[in-house]
Amino acid sequence: MSEVAQQLTAKDFQTDQEVRWCPGCGDYSILKQVHTVLPQLGIAREDIVVVSGIGCSSRFPYYTNTFGMHSIHGRATAIASGLKAARPDLSVWIVTGDGDGLSIGGNHMIHLLRRNFNVNVLLFNNEIYGLTKGQYSPTSQLGKVTKSTPMGSVDHPFNPAALALGADATFVARSMDRDPAHLQEVLIRANQHKGTSFTEIYQNCNIFNDGAFEVFTEKASKKENDLFVKNGQPLVFGESDNKGIKLDGFTPIVVDLNDGHSKDDLWIHNENDIYKAQILVRIFDDPTVEGHMPRPFGVFYENPNRATYEDLMTAQLDAAKAKGEGNLDKLLRGNETWEIK
C-alpha cells in the first residue's frame, strides 16, 4: 500500500462536479459506498480507472475522482477490455446499467466474462431505462407497464446473475443500494477477486420504476424475502432466522427450522461449487407469488483459479520475446531479397 493510498478518505474520491441524479435515486447510495470502499483498497487514485457506458448510472465516472471515461452506450466492457489488455497494472471498474450492460452491450458483457479480464463490473439494475425516461429494459418484469409497453411487457426478463454464470463468469454476486454494509462488503470481495467480478446491484429508480425492489430492501419485508448467503454457512432466512433452504436432489426447498428441521440439514453455501452456484442463481421467484423462494444476495460463486486474459496474453508476449526480441530490420528484409545494381 503506497503512503498516499493509505491516507486517502472517501472525500478524496469526490469531484467538483455537481451530482445530477434525481433526488432519492438509488445511485447516490451506490456512489457513497464505492467512495467509502475505494480508500480502503490501498490503490493510488491515479491507478484507478472507471469506465462507463451511457445511462443515468453511467454518469458515475464524473463523480469519482480517478481516471474515468464516460463512453458510448453498451461499450464500457469493450473499452475496459482493451485498456486492461494494454495496462494490466491498472485497477479497472466498469459501471453499467441493465440496458447498457445487458441490452445494447449484452454481447460485450458475455465476452468480457468468459475472457476473465481482472476488472470489476458493477451492474446497476433498476429494471428500467432511466436516462431515456422510462422504457422497459431486459430485466423488467413480464407484464411491466412502461412508456413503451402500455399493455405490459411481453419480453421475458433476464436473470443477470444466471446470465453471468452462464457466460462462465468467475465471480458472481448480488447486492442492493439500500444495504450499505452489505454492498461495501461485496465490493471489497469483488475487488479482491482476480478475474472479472460481476456484481448486480439492485437500484431504485424512484422516478420511473419506484419500488421495484421494495420487498427486498424494506425492513418490514426484507427478512422474509431475502436470502443472504455466506460462504460455509447454512442458507437461513426468515423473520427470526427460522427458515432454511435444503436441497432435495437438485431442487432447493424451504424448510421450517422450528418444525423438526435442524441447521445441519440445510444447504451449506460453498462459493467455489459451480454446480450448486448454478442452482443458487436460478432461485429467482416472483416475490408476489404465494410460496415463493427468497431472493439470494451475496457472493454466489467465485473461481479463484482461472487465469486472467491479460496474464495469458502477457505470458505469450514474454514467450515470444524470449525467443528473440523483434528486430525491425530483420522484419523489413523478410525471407528473400535480391540486389539491383
Next chain:
Amino acid sequence: MNIQTIEDVVIKFAGDSGDGMQLTGGQFTNNTALMGADLATFPDFPAEIRAPIGTLPGVSGFQLHFGSRKIFTPGDHCDVLVAMNVAALKVNLGNLRKGAIVIVNTDGFDQKNMRLANAETNPLEDGTLDGYVVIKIDVTKLTREALSEIQMGVKEKDRCKNMFVLGFLYYMYSRTLDSTERFLNSKFSKKPDVLEANLRALRAGYNYADTTEVFASRYKVEAAKLEPGTYRSIMGNEAAAMGFVAASQKCGLPLFLGSYPITPASDILHYLSYNKNFGVRTFQAEDEIAAICSSIGASFGGHLAITTTSGPGVALKGEAMGLAVMLEIPLVVVNIQRAGPSTGMPTKTEQADLLQALYGRNGESPMVVISAARPSDAFDVAFESCRIALNHMTPVMMLSDGYIANGAEPWKFPQSKDLPEIPVKFAEPITDGSVYKPYDRDEKLSRPWAIPGTKGLEHRIGGLEKANITGNISYDAENHEFMVKLRDEKVERIADYIPLQKIESGPEKGKVLVLGWGSTYGAIQSAVNQLLADGYSVAHAHVRYLKPFPKNLGEILFNYDKVIVPEINNGQLVKVIRDKYMIPAIPFNKIKGTPITSAELIDVIMKNY
C-alpha cells in the same frame, strides 16, 4: 531451343479453387522478383471458399505482369493463360490478347467439366481457340505417372498438378527451380513424402517442357532497370502490418490491434499476431464495435492503437469513431475496401468508401483520411497514419483496398535507421495540487495525452460535449459551435504538417490532369506515360491526403484545362473536388469489382482531350 528476349509479359494462372493456382502464381512471382524483373500481381479469388468444383464461380485466378521495364499494373490483357479446366478458360477468354498462348490441362476438358462449366461443346474442338497458340497437356496423367513410384493416394498425387504446371512455365521462361525447391523444402520439412512428390512433379513439368518441344521458343525477360538497392517482394496487407510495427518501434509505444476478421482485411490481423516479439498485442474481439472500443481503451492507456476492417466493419465502428473524435485520442482505423453495399462482393475490389470515411459519422465528426496507392505504399501510409494520429491526437482513417491488399510488387524496403522517429510525450505528473486541464491545447490544437497511472492527472473524459481547456461537460450554445469549429480546424491545420501535392508525371500546366487516389495509381501512370510519350499534354496527380487535402491542391487543379477523376465507384472524390474547389471535374467510373485498365483510361482521356 532458341531463347527469345521479350520486354514484358502478362501471365494468368487459372483453375479450380482446389487447384492451387494462388500458390503457383505466388511461387512464379517470387521467382520472377528474385531474377530482378519489375512486376505487379492481381489475385482474383472466387467469392466462396469452397465453390462447387469445376463451376464458373469456383474459378480462382492469379495474374502476374512482369518485365524489364517499369511495370505499373497487373496488365489489361493476358499474353499467356494457364487454364486447368473448362470453367477457367471460359472465365478468362474475354481477357486474352489476340494470338495469346493458352496452356490447357486436357483432363479438365472432359464431359463432366463441360457440363459443370455450362459448355455445350468442347472449347478445345469447337473453334473457340482459333487464333490462339494452344498447348495441350494432360497434366493429371503426367503428374500421376511422374509420381508412380511414390506411395500415396491418387487424390494426394493430384494435388501436385500445380507443381507440374509451375515447372513447365519455369522452363518456358528460362528460369531455375531453386526458389520453389527452397520453398517446398521448408514447407514440407516434416512430411518427406509430400515433399518428394511435389519436387518430382515440379521437375517432371520442367523436363516435359524440355523434351517435348511443345513450343517453338523459350522466353526470357531481363532484369528491370530499377533503382539500385536491395529489394524484396511485398503485398499490401503485409506492408501495412509492417508499417504499424515500424511506427510502434519509432514512437516507442507498444502496438495494440483490436480487430474482427473480415475479407480482405484479416491478413493484417494474422500478420500482426505473429509479431508478439515486438510486444504487439492483438485482440480478436467479438465484433467490430468491440474491436474499435478495445483500441480506444488501449489508446487511453497510452498504447499506439489501431483497428483494421473493411467497409461493413467501418459502418459498425461509426459511433465509436465519433467517440474517438470527441476524446481526441490517437487511433488509426484501417479500411481495406471491398465492393459494397452491404455484404456486396467481398473478394472484389472497389473504392466506394471514401464518402463514408469523410462523412460517415453522426454529427460534425471530422477525421483525417489518407490512402495507400500501391502495395508497398501501404507501408508508408500505415506509418504516416500513426505519425499523424500521435502528433495531432486524432483518429485517422487509412484507406486501402482488396487490389492493393493482395497485390504484390518489388519493394526497395527501407532501413530502420532511415525511418523518422515519432516523438511522443505524455503529460507530466502534477504534484503541486493544481487541477489538470485535459483539453488544453498546443499550437497544433492537439491536447495532452494524460495516461492513467500518472499522479495528479486524474480526469474524466467522454462523448458528451465539453468546454475547451477544462473538458467539463458543457451544453452551452456558444461553446458547442466553438468546439465544432475547433475540432474541424484541428484537422484542417494538419495540412501544415503534410507534404504538398506533387505531380507524378506530365507538365505542371497543361490540357488534362488525371487526378486519382488509391489503387488506380498504376493504371493512371501507365496511361499517362504512354500519352506523354506520344506527345500529349497530360499529367497525373495522385492524392494521398484526402482529409485534409494538401494546401496546394486547388492551385494545381487550376493549372489544367480539364480535370478527369477516375474511380472504382460511382463518383466520390469527384464530388468532394467539385464541392471544395468548384471546378467542373469530369468523373470516370467503373464499378465492376475489377481495376480500371490503362486502355480504358487512354480512351477516356482522348475523348476529353
